[in-house]
Amino acid sequence: MSQSTEHIENTRTVIKPPNPRFKNWKIVYRKLKKNKSAMVGGFLILFLIIVAIIGPYFTPYAPSTQDILNKLQSPSADHWLGTDNFGRDIFSRIIHGTHLTLIVGFFSVLLGGAAGVLIGITAGYYGGRIDSILMRLMDILLAFPSILLALAIVTVLGGSLQNVIIAVAISSVPVFARIVRGSTLSVKKLEYIDAMRALGASDARIIFKHIFPNITSPIIVQATLNIATAILSASGLSFLGLGAQPPQPEWGAMLSDGRNFLYNAPHVALFPGLAIVLVVLAFNMLGDGLRDAFDPKTKE
Amino acid sequence: MTSAPNSYENILELNDLQTSFFTKDLEVKAVDGVSFAIPKGKILGVVGESGSGKSITSLSILRLLKEPGKIVGGEIKFKGENLLDKSEANMRKIRGNEISMIFQEPMTSLNPTFTVGQQISEAYKIHQGLNKKQAKQRSVDMLKLVGIPSPEKRVNQYPHELSGGMRQRVMIAMALACNPELLIADEPTTALDVTIQAQILDLIKDLQERLGMGVLLITHDLGVVAETCDYVAVMYCGKVVEYTDTKTLFKDAKHPYTVGLMKSIPQHDQDIEGDLAVIRGSVPSPAEMPKGCRFAPRCPFATELCREKLPDLVTDEEGNQIRCWIYSDEWDGDPEVNVHAETERTTESY
Amino acid sequence: MFKFIIRRIIQTIPVLIGVSILVFSMMHLVPGDPAQIMAGESAPKEQVENIRERLGLNDPLPVQYFNYVKDAVQGDLGNSMRSGRDVTTEIGARFWVTLELAIYSTVLAVFVGLIVGVISATKRYSFADTSLMIIALFGLSMPNFWLGLMLIQWFAIGIDLPSWVPFINDTSWFKPSGWGSFAQVVLPVVTLGTASAAIIARMTRSSMLDVIDQDYIRTARAKGVKERVVIYRHALKNALIPVVTVVGLQFGGLLGGAVLTESVFAVNGMGKLIIDSIRARDFPVVQGTILVVALLFIFVNLAVDITYRYLNKRIDLD
Numbered sequence: 028m029s030q031s032t033e034h035i036e037n038t039r040t041v042i043k044p045p046n047p048r049f050k051n052w053k054i055v056y057r058k059l060k061k062n063k064s065a066m067v068g069g070f071l072i073l074f075l076i077i078v079a080i081i082g083p084y085f086t087p088y089a090p091s092t093q094d095i096l097n098k099l100q101s102p103s104a105d106h107w108l109g110t111d112n113f114g115r116d117i118f119s120r121i122i123h124g125t126h127l128t129l130i131v132g133f134f135s136v137l138l139g140g141a142a143g144v145l146i147g148i149t150a151g152y153y154g155g156r157i158d159s160i161l162m163r164l165m166d167i168l169l170a171f172p173s174i175l176l177a178l179a180i181v182t183v184l185g186g187s188l189q190n191v192i193i194a195v196a197i198s199s200v201p202v203f204a205r206i207v208r209g210s211t212l213s214v215k216k217l218e219y220i221d222a223m224r225a226l227g228a229s230d231a232r233i234i235f236k237h238i239f240p241n242i243t244s245p246i247i248v249q250a251t252l253n254i255a256t257a258i259l260s261a262s263g264l265s266f267l268g269l270g271a272q273p274p275q276p277e278w279g280a281m282l283s284d285g286r287n288f289l290y291n292a293p294h295v296a297l298f299p300g301l302a303i304v305l306v307v308l309a310f311n312m313l314g315d316g317l318r319d320a321f322d323p324k325t326k327e
Numbered sequence: 328m329t330s331a332p333n334s335y336e337n338i339l340e341l342n343d344l345q346t347s348f349f350t351k352d353l354e355v356k357a358v359d360g361v362s363f364a365i366p367k368g369k370i371l372g373v374v375g376e377s378g379s380g381k382s383i384t385s386l387s388i389l390r391l392l393k394e395p396g397k398i399v400g401g402e403i404k405f406k407g408e409n410l411l412d413k414s415e416a417n418m419r420k421i422r423g424n425e426i427s428m429i430f431q432e433p434m435t436s437l438n439p440t441f442t443v444g445q446q447i448s449e450a451y452k453i454h455q456g457l458n459k460k461q462a463k464q465r466s467v468d469m470l471k472l473v474g475i476p477s478p479e480k481r482v483n484q485y486p487h488e489l490s491g492g493m494r495q496r497v498m499i500a501m502a503l504a505c506n507p508e509l510l511i512a513d514e515p516t517t518a519l520d521v522t523i524q525a526q527i528l529d530l531i532k533d534l535q536e537r538l539g540m541g542v543l544l545i546t547h548d549l550g551v552v553a554e555t556c557d558y559v560a561v562m563y564c565g566k567v568v569e570y571t572d573t574k575t576l577f578k579d580a581k582h583p584y585t586v587g588l589m590k591s592i593p594q595h596d597q598d599i600e601g602d603l604a605v606i607r608g609s610v611p612s613p614a615e616m617p618k619g620c621r622f623a624p625r626c627p628f629a630t631e632l633c634r635e636k637l638p639d640l641v642t643d644e645e646g647n648q649i650r651c652w653i654y655s656d657e658w659d660g661d662p663e664v665n666v667h668a669e670t671e672r673t674t675e676s677y
Numbered sequence: 678m679f680k681f682i683i684r685r686i687i688q689t690i691p692v693l694i695g696v697s698i699l700v701f702s703m704m705h706l707v708p709g710d711p712a713q714i715m716a717g718e719s720a721p722k723e724q725v726e727n728i729r730e731r732l733g734l735n736d737p738l739p740v741q742y743f744n745y746v747k748d749a750v751q752g753d754l755g756n757s758m759r760s761g762r763d764v765t766t767e768i769g770a771r772f773w774v775t776l777e778l779a780i781y782s783t784v785l786a787v788f789v790g791l792i793v794g795v796i797s798a799t800k801r802y803s804f805a806d807t808s809l810m811i812i813a814l815f816g817l818s819m820p821n822f823w824l825g826l827m828l829i830q831w832f833a834i835g836i837d838l839p840s841w842v843p844f845i846n847d848t849s850w851f852k853p854s855g856w857g858s859f860a861q862v863v864l865p866v867v868t869l870g871t872a873s874a875a876i877i878a879r880m881t882r883s884s885m886l887d888v889i890d891q892d893y894i895r896t897a898r899a900k901g902v903k904e905r906v907v908i909y910r911h912a913l914k915n916a917l918i919p920v921v922t923v924v925g926l927q928f929g930g931l932l933g934g935a936v937l938t939e940s941v942f943a944v945n946g947m948g949k950l951i952i953d954s955i956r957a958r959d960f961p962v963v964q965g966t967i968l969v970v971a972l973l974f975i976f977v978n979l980a981v982d983i984t985y986r987y988l989n990k991r992i993d994l995d
């Protein structure tokens with residue numbers, strides 16, 4: 028860091044804060060590429076995204092076509108993963124439900140992450156009263172087990188997939204806020220930030236041009252891992268009947284249908300669950316890999 | 328150990344010890360054929376630049392290397408018996424009992440979750456089968472011995488409640504608890520400030536005389552060697568380049584590297600590490616180890632011979648050892664060369 | 678230490694106030710008239726009025742909040758709209774059921790997690806380590822409600838075993854629902870504990886790996902301490918310090934996860950109570966139960982923080 032301050036002192040007019048980012052990204056990318064588990068996770072996610080987008084055009088059945096005569100059939104050549112209690116093709120439903128799961132995961136983390144980052148940066152950058160007020164608010168949210176908080180929010184807003192996104196987003200805000208605040212504090216300590224301030228750069232400029240780019244790595248890691256938990260929470264809420272409403276082929280809701288037929292037709296609950304495991308696993312694997320890759324302590 | 332003690336003059340003798348680290352694509356020979364001896368009840372100083380293999384040598388003696396480090400050859404004779412032939416269980420009986428070790432970093436070498444007393448007591452419990460109360464009493468005695476005030480109070484404290492100097496005293500107390508015959512002290516004072524350094528060294532020397540143990544003292548500091556040690560081994564790149572008694576070394580150092588080290592002793596008793604400007608260049612990396620004398624690329628006297636062939640460690644009439652072509656019959660450089668005068672020249676390159 | 682405890686307790690006061698405000702406002706944040714919602718859409722006007730009166734919904738909000746807190750402190754969380762009984766009574770025994778479920782699961786998770794973590798760390802990069810860590814990764818990627826259903830299918834409904842297996846015909850060893858007997862407790866506890874066990878195992882592993890590289894471990898070895906003692910006495914004690922925090926967080930997670938587990942196994946605890954009451958729009962019960970769980974969570978976190986501080990003597994006070 029001493030190098031950078033020197034730079035500022037010597038050149039008064041042109042301020043070039045250290046920008047190790049590009050070099051770092053390369054290292055991170057190289058480390059990530061060597062991490063098999065992370066690569067598997069990454070490709071799985073890619074695959075799932077493709078399935079979510081084009082899969083619905085290729086399913087053997089429509090997701091809501093009922094065929095009561097063929098209900099609760101075991102997997103067969105006709106119905107690869109069997110049929111549910113309305114005779115709907117489970118494979119087709121799972122494919123059609125992929126985008127719901129991914130959307131819920133992405134958007135709740137996007138919303139919750141954005142709010143959390145904003146709160147965390149504000150608290151960390153301004154410190155003092157603002158910091159303690161914001162963080163106390165976060166403590167209050169953290170006082171609820173997160174699924175319970177989401178449950179309470181869905182109760183208030185009413186059950187729908189959209190509200191599940193909002194609920195899960197809110198319950199993930201404090202996690203992001205805490206992490207971002209911590210990173211902001213450590214970046215703020217760097218001398219060049221003081222120098223920028225002394226030179227009259229606006230707060231907004233410092234925050235967005237200099238602090239935010241330096242704290243992206245913990246955010247990316249947290250976001251990736253959080254998508255996994257968000258998907259678990261969201262499918263849980265749907266499982267409880269508080270999220271997706273029938274006949275949406277949401278995996279948690281499908282599982283919930285299956286619970287009544289465990290005795291004769293266990294596959295109705297098995298496959299949607301496996302689908303959830305697959306997605307969550309993929310995000311966890313990528314997230315773990317990213318964390319290791321961003322960690323300067325792990326060797327290349 | 329039940330057998331009658333073999334006769335031995337040296338408490339410890341290393342013969343051609345080789346320790347390597349096996350990384351993915353290369354073998355790093357951290358210790359490359361080290362030989363030296365510590366006579367009973369004497370202090371041997373080992374000096375050398377950072378990375379010369381001093382710590383790895385000492386860890387090899389206790390067989391405490393961590394993966395991927397491995398002893399690949401040689402002998403470690405302790406009281407006449409080769410430690411490399413011992414089972415792990417037998418090694419455990421020796422560690423902390425007959426051979427003890429003090430480490431460089433007093434701040435991190437004590438377990439933060441146990442009291443000082445618990446940590447010293449452990450040695451007594453393991454090696455002497457004392458019960459908790461006896462062990463604690465002995466720990467208090469040891470703390471007193473190493474000069475810790477109010478030991479009855481200190482014995483119940485945690486490491487974080489002690490200063491660095493105190494902690495190193497605790498380490499010494501722990502190491503000396505079972506009256507070892509050999510103490511290995513790996514830069515015991517490097518992490519401490521100057522006044523404390525002198526105290527700790529005095530303490531070690533004082534206890535060594537009282538308990539009559541052999542000491543292997545690793546240091547960066549030739550000043551420390553002059554004051555404390557009976558013999559000195561100078562290490563460079565995993566090899567001993569010179570081994571003599573201290574007096575001879577300071578009167579008549581032979582190896583150009585040793586001479587360089589002496590020239591670079593700074594006025595204020597600092598480590599030699601930062602001030603090695605007198606010896607030009609730097610330690611070669613394991614990947615580009617010279618095939619001749621390891622020191623040749625930095626040596627002001629190096630000749631073709633030096634660069635091509637590795638000299639042997641030769642013992643002279645007085646038992647001093649030197650690894651340098653200059654003192655051999657094969658020497659192909661200036662026959663009148665004076666290593667002491669010439670090194671001055673090397674500063675030019677700086 | 679004492680000072681720290683006091684300060685930490687004082688710090689929870691604003692959190693308690695915040696939590697109570699949030700829980701209190703739940704009823705008022707619901708779009709529409711809470712009294713109408715609780716009474717049902719087609720309920721006669723008098724009945725709605727009646728409910729409004731009973732819940733004190735005509736008072737100004739601050740007064741309502743003040744009354745809510747005043748009553749809550751005295752253990753009065755209002756009355757259930759469904760049964761008419763005290764919310765406190767409704768929660769009553771269910772509190773202990775959920776607590777039991779969460780505690781058993783925590784114990785299981787800690788036990789399994791520590792063993793797996795230590796084995797993995799000491800046999801780093803071995804086949805055992807890799808397999809255990811893959812299992813752990815699955816463990817924390819499984820929705821617990823799904824795991825619960827699968828466990829019911831495999832071990833309650835049971836799978837018929839081939840005839841060459843002696844003595845046992847199938848695997849219907851446990852009960853699929855209820856709470857109390859051993860056969861009823863096992864599956865919910867495993868269901869709820871698995872993810873935490875996985876998280877604790879991963880945490881223990883990385884924490885052990887950190888510790889094993891420390892200088893004081895080398896010191897212990899240099900003293901002649903047996904490898905087993907080095908691992909379990911010297912290393913584990915230090916490695917546990919960060920694990921304690923995780924266990925605390927996990928316990929809170931388990932209180933949340935209990936909602937789903939109880940629903941899967943029809944365990945009559947607070948989680949199921951919340952879900953049933955949400956379905957029945959029985960707000961006082963929902964609020965009361967959420968409040969109780971949050972309080973329990975806050976209390977556990979407080980205890981964990983204090984333990985952590987006690988264990989980690991290296992942190993200096995502020």
Ligand SMILES: Nc1ncnc2c1ncn2[C@@H]1O[C@H](COP(=O)(O)OP(=O)(O)OP(=O)(O)O)[C@@H](O)[C@H]1O
Pocket residue numbers: 348350355356357375376377378379380381382383384394395613
């Ligand atoms: N884990 C390891 N992997 C590969 N090489 C290693 C490892 N540990 C040590 N080495 C090699 O061993 C050499 C000797 O290291 P050692 O710690 O003995 O030096 P030292 O003389 O004690 O230095 P210092 O004065 O800094 O303590 C190093 O130069 C390094 O190349």
Ligand SMILES: [Mg+2]
Pocket residue numbers: 381382383513
């Ligand atoms: Mg060393």
